Amino acid sequence: MKLPGQGSALAGMLVIGLGTLIVPLDRAVNIAFPDITTDFSIAISDIQWVVLSYVLTYAALMLVFGKLGDMFGHRRIFLIGLALSAVAFTACALAPAFHWLLLARLLQGIGAALVLSCGPALATALFPESSRARVLGAYTMMFGIGAAVGPFLGGFMVQIWGWEAVFWFRLPISLAALITLPWLPDRQAERRTGKFDFLGGLLLAFGLGALMLALNHITGQGGYGISIGIAGIAALVFFVWREVRSEEPIIPVVAFGQWDFTVLNVFNGLVMLVGFAPYLIVPYFLVRATGFGLGAGGIILAVSAVGQAVAAPIGGWLLSWRRVSINASPIALLSSFLVALATIAMGTWTQNVNFTTMAIPMFIQGLGLGLFQLCILDVAAQRLDVRDRGVAGSLVQVSRTIGVILGATCLSLIFAELREVLGGNDTNALDAFLLAYRYTFFIAGIGLLLCLFLTLIRPRLWFG
Known part of the structure; x- marks a missing residue:
């Protein structure tokens, strides 16, 4: 060509x-x-x-x-x-x-x-x-x-x-x-x-859509969410059963037989779950606990996106550097640690926090998110057949989106429960709000760290 x-x-x-x-x-x-x-x-x-x-x-x-x-x-x-x-x-x-x-x-x-x-x-x-x-x-x-x-x-x-x-x-x-x-x-x-497997496509689309809708509704409408979730899981199970028998599968499921590839896709969702925390909760923190206006709040949130925009091309240059052989998986591991540590740092913010103290962990988190997204895109493109480049890119985007929806659901639930427990009858109390904010970020960041350390029991998952 x-x-x-x-x-x-x-x-x-x-x-x-x-x-x-x-x-x-x-x-x-x-x-x-x-x-x-x-x-x-x-x-x-x-x-x-x-x-x-x-x-x-x-x-x-x-x-x-x-x-x-x-x-x-x-x-x-x-x-x-x-x-x-x-x-x-x-x-x-x-x-x-x-x-x-x-x-x-x-x-x-x-x-x-x-x-x-x-x-x-x-x-x-x-x-x-x-x-x-x-x-x-x-x-x-x-x-x-x-x-x-x-x-x-x-x-x-x-x-x-x-x-x-x-x-x-x-x-x-x-x-x-x-x-x-x-x-x-x-x-x-x-x-x-x-x-093209039209039935498989319908099963996949319905299963993913139903599962994500269930994740979004499980907090407010538990029974409804669970019912939709069960239907989505059943559709996905039938889809996988059909795929392993198909001559032209939509997703080459054989790739998931490689544990490192599976772990990377799982962590794509986990990293995005944790990385969504500031977009979900920080705006409320700025309004309730600080003197920053909406304009300054927008700038603070944009710092993470700037970090992503900076990290991605730098990471691409590193992975393509011919003088040194650098694999994507170790960089993905490092970027996951950056996201976790930056999230924990955000949990230490107080009412007197200044712009620089907020901008630094937001930028570091953005660096981690940008590097991780690049790495998993590169690994997916490398592991799947070159004829499956469309599926490879889509797979990364889907696991990323599932992580964001999980983050919106789980972090909202954790934050709301903590406010209710810590605030007693007065859930609007500022002290309860600040403690719930802190513990939510600590749970998210430390939880990601624990998952990362658990995978290091088997270092080959990251270091081949």
């Missing part, structure tokens, strides 16, 4: 990065929640469906679309995703009622799944295999940039133009990528042949 010249490859990488950017920029929507709630006259609790309708859709469908990309072309799937996203942004901004907004978010989730499933595969195909880690580092950097810029842009635009602007501003971005993508050369090495 003849690769494009350096200039053409870099231009192609820019187009892919631009198209991918529309997904992490969705953090701008969070800033619009109060305005959406007021405009549609809905209960505050209902706003969660703006997130769930989008996240559950793309998480449930990514692996299916990754497989379709491996069979029918990564560029084609990516292109369809950009087109659907453009339609979805328009539909979201023009939604006349809340239920129409949710339907448009479902469509946006489908578009995001199409884009995310094949983005890494498209990017790595433009460059020699020896540059794979650096390419994935640049690709991962786009998520950090989007996560850092999204809330700032969202806050500015909502204030001037209203909540619709958080969707409108991504329309020209998706259209720009959509217009330029057809000029990107199709460098997919080899496509999977055979018949």
Whole structure:
């Protein structure tokens, strides 16, 4: 396969990065929640469906679309995703009622799944295999940039133009990528042949969607959540049974027979679970316990995203350094320790904490998250067949999303229970809030450390 010249490859990488950017920029929507709630006259609790309708859709469908990309072309799937996203942004901004907004978010989730499933595969195909880690580092950097810029842009635009602007501003971005993508050369090495397993795809999508929905509802509606969870697990068990007998499986389950690969995917979820703690709880800490305003709070949270954007390309360069042979798994171990220690450090914050004291652990946590995401992307691309690059990238994104949903559920439950136990009848007491905040971060950070030390009983899981 003849690769494009350096200039053409870099231009192609820019187009892919631009198209991918529309997904992490969705953090701008969070800033619009109060305005959406007021405009549609809905209960505050209902706003969660703006997130769930989008996240559950793309998480449930990514692996299916990754497989379709491996069979029918990564560029084609990516292109369809950009087109659907453009339609979805328009539909979201023009939604006349809340239920129409949710339907448009479902469509946006489908578009995001199409884009995310094949983005890494498209990017790595433009460059020699020896540059794979650096390419994935640049690709991962786009998520950090989007996560850092999204809330700032969202806050500015909502204030001037209203909540619709958080969707409108991504329309020209998706259209720009959509217009330029057809000029990107199709460098997919080899496509999977055979018949696509539609029943397996349905089982996988339903199982993942039901399981994640159950995780989200298990705190408030235990029986409902458990029922959906059981149905999701049953679908996934049937899916695995079907996959091991399939001539053209959606996921090459044989890869999970390698324990180090399985452990890395499990820790992808665990690291993201712990890494979600500051995004979930720190905003409440800033409002309740400090004198920092929303603007300063946004900057503090963005520091972690900046750390991710910095770490990913540096990690890619290290993994591609020819003078020294560095494997991804030990760096993933180190990055996991960084996330755990930074989380514990956040738990030591008091009412008198200053900006620098908050920014340092947030940045370190971001470094850890960025490095880990790069490492698992690189390992997945390395372990799976080159014809399964779409599935490899999707697998990483799915385990990451499951970790975020677990974090939102488990950390919220732990924090709420601690406040109730420590505050007695007065759950609004500041002392109870601060203690619950501290213990929640300690539990998350120390829990991750214990899991890491447990795996070190068998060092080969990380050091081959």
